[in-house]
Amino acid sequence: MTGRGGWIGLLYLTPALLFVGAFVLYPLGQLVYLSLTSSSLLGGSEFIGLRNYIRAFTDQTFWHSLQFTIKYTVYITPILMGLGYLLALLTAGTGAIARFTRAVVFLPVVIGLGSSSLLWFWLFDQQVGLFNKLLQDLHIVSQPVVWFVDADVGLWAVIISVVWKVVGFGMILFVAAIQSVSPEINEAALIDGAGYWQRVRKVTLPLTYRTILLTTLISAIGSMLAFDQFYIMTSGGPKSETFTSVYWMYQNSFIYFKLGYGATLSIILMAIVFIAAAVQIALTRRGAVR
């Protein structure tokens, strides 16, 4: 059937192409136009050229939100990847304990980020939160920690909760990569008398390098788009210090009703993410050729 007429095949693609055209590409054009206007959700729209972009350039909160988002990404990505890889090494075996541990670590990945953020918001509470109680019972802290009055402490609270929620994501991808390392190579290293960590460093890590790279990119893009966890746990506070890029965009478009400016912020964010995604796809295609 591969030889059949192209137009029939195109017919099968049409619904999806129309959908993408109407709900991705058209809004994308609309977004560019909006970013050049002073559109407001309250009505009224004027073409103002690049004034929104100039305004973003001088918007302290925008710069701070971008900086904060990068800081969040730079902190959480190595933790997620490092812990994910260690957990993958721990659970890549085929024994019952390894499989069970793997299943449990992956479990929070399927629940909603909104739900998990609300769950941790409660765990972190200084009065009723059991995470604080656990820390006290383990004698790690003597007083309940007040997590959400300080931006830095709040950031770490969010990081802890998100690591719990998504560490299984990296782990499961790493497990698949580690398991596909040819047994013969490991065997050869084993016979050469290489120790466990030596084999990890010289055999497993290099052979799973591409997966590590791609997973890091996917994870970093995800972190750059963080919203739910901050909306729920810190509400951008204290003093607008924990607004992320998406959050500040949301705030401008849907709380201040400044759609034009919100669109401008979206475009800037998109440009940043686009570069990362392009790298990801380039890497994927190179891998497919191999």
Place this chain on the structure above:
Amino acid sequence: MSRAPAHSPPAAAERSLAVAGLRTRSVADQGLLRVASGPARGRTRYLVGALSLAVVTLMLFPIVVSFLSSIKTPAEAAASPPGYLPSVLSIDNYLKVYQYQAGLPTYLFNSLAVAFFTIIFCLVLAVPAGYGLACFRIRAKEALFLVLLSGLMVPYQALLTPLYLMFTGLHLANTHIGLAVVHTILQLPFSVYLMRNSFEAVPRELEEAAVVDGCNSLQALWKIFLPAVRPAMVTVILFAFITSWNEFIGALIFMNKETQFTIPIMLVGVRQGHFGAIDWGALQAGVMIAIFPCLLIYLLLQKYYVSGFLSGALK
């Protein structure tokens, strides 16, 4: 591959085999197993076991204590300092969530309706698209494929502002269909990708049989291909459901009428409680209700979920 036997011979036997030069397949697998799960010898084996136990405990802790709090009495759930275990069992927190504002059934219905339409849209769009991409010669096929994947490069968060304007004009704001469209934007690239791969994996002989039988392409799709790609369709459905059920920022923006909230947005409302005081017990009951379907699906359909996850994320 990692087909190491579950009951592997003891290390000593393996060593003697290796020494004797009898490197069988199982020995090679044993070597992999060791790399995979650490040197499974003596003390390290206990260390691996202890580590695994610690990891499992830490990962389960939040869900278990949240569940235990949800079955406390509302007063005990709000007590400070808190206790791990409920002293009396109570379903009051669940009743409170049940009666919250428009009532839990309304919110469950909203979430399920949106998820239902998301699933339908994903299937109706991705199955034919996958078929077209895999089984036909189309000019500029790869370019069209990239267009369909463009949702991967454009974060949907950035599209929310123009989409909101568009949907307000089309009277799609605050409707199940409208939010389902947003969720489909999010889920379509993965679905198309998965369906294309799955159609491509259908054996050529089946295709030829269809041609010999004189099937047209639609009949071939219906009779030959759909049964063969059913597992991929299950995966598409599964992911569409979980994405839609959990999605937050879109629902927050597009469902701003209280009767239209989905479960995650309802939860934020439950937290607010009355007069600004947080209702901790009801919040935990709500969280349990929100995560229950996801956990159930994961436990029942783990194989589909994990395999879909692996094929979608990297390859």
